[in-house]
Amino acid sequence: MSISILGAGTWGTALSILLANKGREVILWSKLENEIKALEENRGFIKNLPGAVLPDSVKLTTDAEYACKTSEPELIVFAVASPFVRSTAQLVSGYIRDKQIIVNVAKGIEESTLDTLLDIIKEEIPQADAAVLSGPSHAEEVSRLIPTTVVVAAHSRSTAEYLQDAFMTDRFRVYTSNDIIGVELGGSLKNVIALAAGMSDGLGFGDNTKAALMTRGLAEINRLGIAMGAKPETLSGLSGIGDLFVTCTSHHSRNWNAGNLIGKGRSVEEALKEVNQVVEGVYCAKAALKLAHKYYVEMPIVEQVNKILFENKPVDEAVNELFMREKRPEHNLINW
Ligand SMILES: NC(=O)c1ccc[n+]([C@@H]2O[C@H](COP(=O)([O-])OP(=O)(O)OC[C@H]3O[C@@H](n4cnc5c(N)ncnc54)[C@H](O)[C@@H]3O)[C@@H](O)[C@H]2O)c1
Numbered sequence: 001m002s003i004s005i006l007g008a009g010t011w012g013t014a015l016s017i018l019l020a021n022k023g024r025e026v027i028l029w030s031k032l033e034n035e036i037k038a039l040e041e042n043r044g045f046i047k048n049l050p051g052a053v054l055p056d057s058v059k060l061t062t063d064a065e066y067a068c069k070t071s072e073p074e075l076i077v078f079a080v081a082s083p084f085v086r087s088t089a090q091l092v093s094g095y096i097r098d099k100q101i102i103v104n105v106a107k108g109i110e111e112s113t114l115d116t117l118l119d120i121i122k123e124e125i126p127q128a129d130a131a132v133l134s135g136p137s138h139a140e141e142v143s144r145l146i147p148t149t150v151v152v153a154a155h156s157r158s159t160a161e162y163l164q165d166a167f168m169t170d171r172f173r174v175y176t177s178n179d180i181i182g183v184e185l186g187g188s189l190k191n192v193i194a195l196a197a198g199m200s201d202g203l204g205f206g207d208n209t210k211a212a213l214m215t216r217g218l219a220e221i222n223r224l225g226i227a228m229g230a231k232p233e234t235l236s237g238l239s240g241i242g243d244l245f246v247t248c249t250s251h252h253s254r255n256w257n258a259g260n261l262i263g264k265g266r267s268v269e270e271a272l273k274e275v276n277q278v279v280e281g282v283y284c285a286k287a288a289l290k291l292a293h294k295y296y297v298e299m300p301i302v303e304q305v306n307k308i309l310f311e312n313k314p315v316d317e318a319v320n321e322l323f324m325r326e327k328r329p330e331h332n333l334i335n336w
Pocket of ligand 1: 006007008009010011012030031032035079080081082084087088105106107108137138139140277278280
């Protein structure tokens with residue numbers, strides 16, 4: 001039986017290469033006709049995936065009913081960018097059978113509802129068995145078989161292990177977890193910190209600053225994550241520290257790139273135009289701040305990123321404000 005991947009962007013295409021090279025029958029769907037046409041015309045020169053080749057066995061389609069129903073997929077992978085998860089789930093819901101395993105690989109939180117992406121899929125496709133796959137996994141590297149590790153979180157051990165088997169190769173190691181909220185939050189919130197890390201690099205700050213942002217950013221992710229039910233171990237794992245590290249230090253990251261351009265003096269609009277891909281940290285920044293208020297947790301880096309993005313605050317002023325906050329111990333566990 002086949003695997004259908006919804007979303008033929010950078011990540012959906014890289015996963016279709018991984019799964020096809022594993023001998024699986026893969027159907028790659030996109031709502032965007034031009035995306036499918038470009039892949040059809042040139043399987044050996046894929047936008048954003050230099051050096052990768054889309055195997056001939058991967059079937060390309062814009063027909064959602066074929067991808068989700070007629071082809072009787074064993075597994076459906078949601079790989080559309082986070083702002084399109086709800087509309088895609090609504091589009092395909094009527095084609096999805098009872099207990100269909102769906103794994104979401106996108107990262108984000110819906111700003112208007114504060115739903116995670118799995119909340120959305122469960123709401124729109126209640127008959128499905130929905131899971132999440134996340135971790136430090138640049139598509140550019142996965143498509144070139146560079147060793148990568150990720151984590152899959154599901155409601156049942158059998159679904160988690162099924163997904164582990166479905167994706168695992170000798171270059172793509174998959175761990176399992178039952179901490180869905182932890183895996184989702186780790187993967188989403190790190191994008192906001194990556195924007196800040198990019199801004200820091202764009203300003204010409206150094207390794208010390210980036211280490212500070214990553215460490216204190218992780219403290220913020222932990223505070224919110226734990227308030228929302230995530231396990232601290234998950235946030236110290238692949239979908240927490242792992243993804244934070246890769247996104248804040250790699251030039252493949254569109255969030256880092258957008259932040260870097262803002263740090264160099266571009267306006268937010270100019271930076272987003274220049275990156276020319278969905279910069280999910282911008283959407284997630286607002287959602288993260290609303291969640292911080294909802295759960296009464298302090299997220300000063302997230303707060304300053306929001307001010308820079310949405311209130312035209314100069315980046316250096318935001319840095320001053322972060323440094324001149326009230327003095328405090330590093331963490332609350334200190335018992336003098
Ligand atoms: N690129 C990576 O290295 C990587 C790795 C892990 C996870 N992810 C996550 O995967 C998700 C997709 O990332 P990407 O890099 O493929 O993004 P991308 O910008 O390359 O692709 C965007 C995707 O959204 C889809 N899309 C755009 N408009 C749409 C619409 N109106 N309706 C339905 N679908 C639409 C496109 O078909 C495409 O699949 C993101 O959430 C990202 O965080 C990406």
